[in-house]
Amino acid sequence: LFGIKAGSHWKGATTDIVTHEYVNGRRTQMVDTFRVYDSFEHAFTDYANLIGNNPRYKGVVEAPNAIQAAHALQRGGYATDPRYAEKLVAVMNTLGPLPAAQDFLADAR
Known part of the structure; x- marks a missing residue:
């Protein structure tokens, strides 16, 4: 995935x-x-463990919104594509906003 x-x-x-x-x-x-x-x-x-427990992705976890998290993911070196964050944000934009007041955290076992 x-x-x-x-x-x-x-x-x-x-x-x-x-x-x-x-x-x-x-x-x-x-x-x-x-x-x-x-x-x-x-x-x-x-994936949740990789992002949540690796110091190079600290900016992803601390990002105040999904767009800034996408850019932090790229800065952390998750992908080599120089347009990775831009493409990820474009996909997010096609999905629209998430419903409010729901817990979407992955189980980090």
Whole structure:
């Protein structure tokens, strides 16, 4: 769901996928290893842990709104696409605002 790469610390299942990275400002096709999950719940929980427990994404957690969180995610190095935050905000804008007074926090086990 989130395209989280499987670094050397990842002990779960993996899969190799053709992806695109920006290297020296150029979009480059490559094969990389990504994490595999047993369920959507596990994918969301791992993403919540990655963002919530990694100091490089502190700005995401502390952002006062979704747009600033998207830019903090890019600044944290989540994606190499220089337009990642802009694209994420565009997707959010197509969905419209979330209903008020609901708890949308993921379970960070």
